Amino acid sequence: MASSPFDWIDEQARLRERAGLVRKLRPRPAESGLLDLAGNDYLGLARHPEVTDGAAAAARRWGAGATGSRLVSGSTELHAELERELAAFCGFEAALVLSSGYAANLAAVTALAPHGSLIVSDAGNHASLIDGCRLARGTTQVVPHTDPDAVRKALGTHDGPAVVVTDSVFSVDGDAAPLRQLAAACRESGAGLVVDDAHGLGVLGAGGRGAPHAAGLAGADDLVVTVTLSKSLGSQGGAVLGPAKVIDHLVNAARTLIFDTGLAPAAAGAALAALRVLRREPERAARVRAVASGLHELLTGEGLSAVRPDAAVVSVRAPSPDAAVRWAADCRGAGLAVGCFRPPSVPDGVSRLRLTACADLSDVQIAEAVRVISRTAP
Ligand SMILES: Cc1ncc(COP(=O)(O)O)c(C=O)c1O
Numbered sequence: 144m145a146s147s148p149f150d151w152i153d154e155q156a157r158l159r160e161r162a163g164l165v166r167k168l169r170p171r172p173a174e175s176g177l178l179d180l181a182g183n184d185y186l187g188l189a190r191h192p193e194v195t196d197g198a199a200a201a202a203r204r205w206g207a208g209a210t211g212s213r214l215v216s217g218s219t220e221l222h223a224e225l226e227r228e229l230a231a232f233c234g235f236e237a238a239l240v241l242s243s244g245y246a247a248n249l250a251a252v253t254a255l256a257p258h259g260s261l262i263v264s265d266a267g268n269h270a271s272l273i274d275g276c277r278l279a280r281g282t283t284q285v286v287p288h289t290d291p292d293a294v295r296k297a298l299g300t301h302d303g304p305a306v307v308v309t310d311s312v313f314s315v316d317g318d319a320a321p322l323r324q325l326a327a328a329c330r331e332s333g334a335g336l337v338v339d340d341a342h343g344l345g346v347l348g349a350g351g352r353g354a355p356h357a358a359g360l361a362g363a364d365d366l367v368v369t370v371t372l373s374k375s376l377g378s379q380g381g382a383v384l385g386p387a388k389v390i391d392h393l394v395n396a397a398r399t400l401i402f403d404t405g406l407a408p409a410a411a412g413a414a415l416a417a418l419r420v421l422r423r424e425p426e427r428a429a430r431v432r433a434v435a436s437g438l439h440e441l442l443t444g445e446g447l448s449a450v451r452p453d454a455a456v457v458s459v460r461a462p463s464p465d466a467a468v469r470w471a472a473d474c475r476g477a478g479l480a481v482g483c484f485r486p487p488s489v490p491d492g493v494s495r496l497r498l499t500a501c502a503d504l505s506d507v508q509i510a511e512a513v514r515v516i517s518r519t520a521p
Pocket residue numbers: 243244245246248269271310314339341342371372373379380381
């Protein structure tokens with residue numbers, strides 16, 4: 144049989160199979176009946192009636208799609224309203240909404256790291272920050288996880304523009320970055336700080352205003368923050384928050400703003416509605432943190448190796464990729480959806496179950512989830 148130009152894929156597939164690292168898409172019914180500790184709907188807003196109504200009303204008024212890049216098709220009042228409210232809520236001068244958190248990270252890192260600049264990047268950063276570093280014209284230096292001294296040292300080797308990029312809450316283990324110390328290290332050498340607050344918005348800070356707000360850094364003129372609208376806000380999309388001059392620069396320099404279709408109106412309408420629910424019901428943020436702590440306490444009480452959560456993500460170590468996959472499948476069989484993280488999605492090669500807290504979970508559901516995880520443990 145003639146060879147195909149894609150035959151090399153077969154070898155990759157064999158290697159993946161042998162290492163227990165095959166990934167498969169699984170159908171998701173509209174109503175699964177599972178207890179969900181896998182999704183990122185931290186505040187339970189994805190199906191909140193005000194949020195779904197916000198999506199529907201926005202689609203009816205502005206159309207199903209944005210019809211083009213915001214620079215070409217025009218920028219709607221809906222997008223502007225979302226940007227104003229998001230910036231004000233998190234304590235920043237301005238915001239720019241993009242089609243995803245991924246696009247927001249590519250925008251921030253590439254536009255703020257020109258040729259000749261240095262990017263100092265935490266070893267545990269999310270793939271979208273890593274890809275931002277890969278696409279940027281500046282040179283990237285990866286530093287050990289949550290190590291402000293290593294950041295200081297890296298910055299000391301460079302003369303010229305520099306940015307430090309970090310997740311606020313790391314998506315694999317749910318641990319927090321030392322934002323105050325990182326900001327201090329940046330200030331000593333005049334570097335900018337870019338913080339991905341995907342897992343902090345809606346969870347940390349007063350009423351869920353995010354990790355930079357909790358650290359007393361919101362609104363600083365040397366800080367740029369990215370967020371996703373797809374986790375706590377239950378919608379889809381992303382945003383960059385920061386000084387107005389940085390946001391104006393992104394409009395002119397960020398390729399994921401210039402060459403990408405604007406955020407769909409329904410997603411913008413849903414995010415705006417969710418933000419207003421969060422402002423009205425700040426207790427949702429405190430509840431999701433309490434759920435995460437409760438999960439951790441009960442899991443460790445069962446003798447499982449769980450990392451103390453700094454926000455809503457609770458990570459439980461598994462002995463191997465295969466064991467993690469089986470464990471997650473057994474949980475699912477017992478009515479509980481949990482995430483399963485394996486290489487290459489984990490920087491240290493350790494496979495885990497990844498649990499996400501949701502403000503809607505009752506204490507009875509938390510106890511039931513821990514019972515299932517403990518009973519199915521390898
Ligand atoms: C830390 C972090 N940053 C960025 C993203 C990307 O956001 P989005 O899903 O909106 O593209 C995610 C998750 O998906 C994330 O966990």
